[in-house]
Amino acid sequence: MTRFAITVDSYDTDFTVRAVAHADLIEITPDRWAMPTRSGATIDERAKRFLAPLAAQRPLIMHGVGLSLGSHDRVSGAYLGLLDELFADFRPLWHSEHLAYCDVDGEPLGTMVELPCDEETLDLICPRVEEIQDRYGVPFLLENVARAFPRDDDDTYASADFVNRVVRRTGCGILLDVHNLRCDVHNFGVDALRYMDELDVSAVREIHISGGTDYKGFRLDIHSRLVDAMTFDLARVALARCRNADALVFEVLGEAITTLGAAAIEAEAVRLKSLLRN
Amino acid sequence: MSDLARRQRVLLKSLKGRPLDRADAGEEARLQRAAACTAMLRETMLWWRQLGISNACPLTVAVLKRAGRWPAILVSFVRDTPGSTYIGIQAEHFLDYLANDGDALTAAVARTERALRSSAADSRYRAEVAWPCDPAPVLNHCLNGTPLDADAGMQAFNVRIGWSDACSLQWLESDPMDNRATTA
DSSP states (O other): OOOEEEEEOOOHHHHHHHHHHHOOOEOOGGHHHHHHHHEEEOHHHHHHHHHHHHHSSEEEEEEEOOOOOOOOSSHHHHHHHHHHHHHHHSSOOOOEEEEEEEEEEEEEEEEEEOOOSSHOOOOOOOOHHHHHHHOSSSSSSEEOOOOSSSOOOOOOOOOOHHHHHHHHHOOOEEEEEHHHHHHHHHHHHHHHHHHHSSSSGGEEEEEEOOOEEEEEEEEEEOSSSSSOHHHHHHHHHHHHTTTTTTTTEEEETTTTTHHHHHHHHHHHHHHHGGGGGG | OOOHHHHHHHHHHHHHHHHOOGGGHHHHHHHHHTHHHHHHHHHHHHHHHHHHHHHHHHHHHHHHHHHOOHHHHHHHHHHHHHOSHHHHHHHHHHHHHTTOOOOOHHHHHHHHHHHHHHHHOOOTTTEEESSSOOOHHHHHHHOOOOOOOOOSSSOEEEEEEEEEEEEEEEEEETTOOOOEEEOO
């Protein structure tokens, strides 16, 4: 049975209470609870105090943005340090990251970019995925990012086929983000239904849904709007096909609590949760 | 260098506005074929940076906006520094970047804001920052948007930052004969 989850990534108590009321699981992003140290980052003690009662009420799942799985040189040690801390204190059911990179030679890009779908990339990331799975001992899922560029002529594999190959080599799971897919439809003419046809949907353990915005002809994935009709419909299709999905997660940035309002986000959560009853 | 390494390094340089090498020509051509996408990615990256820095460094950003320098400084900061995934570190990098700015007022505000961040993290921290003018109207402008005269006065001040019972700013006119002290 697919459960409903909401992102909690701020100290807004009112919002968190509302989220707990509607969510079966809570998803947190380790990077958002970090405080900087000279050598990297650590989980803020205040964050641990805030998350402890939350974890007592709802199981946590973790979704990172800072691992940089596909950096040519290395994954982020600082991010793994954050995960180590959180796993020690709050045993999440599973965790996930993006099939992408955000650091180059240790320097942040300031954004996240998709990887080439070829053998070189498979050989780079698959051992890293296996190492992470061994390290934490819970399922590790990989998410499709919203493409920044059109598909490359040099790509050996179609995007979904590439994900399937990572799954086959490593045994990891898939996090299907339907708004990212919706961005790819708008920005690059990707056929979302064909993508789902080609994807090994039996490996999809989690589905992300969120709201974005249209800007200068592009669809942007900003997690701070309500969910539009196309994304809602894609989620319905994804849920029908991904019968092993354990969670539908409404991703919403903490900053959106101010702009949208906690009540509007709560109402949206109720609407999205209705997808699970159909 | 592997194809992936070159691709990632060239994208990093392009997004941050750094010069490319001759050896980067192939990847540069690839990015130019998708110029609109590259431009949008850079704009998105800059937007997230401006959001994070504006939230973390409101005083300094307010002074830069007043001077019409904020967009250009953001671009040069991104080009010249590695940045950080963590907004706290990024904010400190940004304030350090402006601590020796050619505009004495901007430098003073950046140093003051940097000292306030350090003070908030460490109750033993003490600092003194030289200002080229009375800090009160400038800080009032930064915090509350009150109008600021073009000439904020030429009298130099020193601002002391630290904790007593609470984190405080104390400013003293630099003329030792007239140590007028104000606390905020």
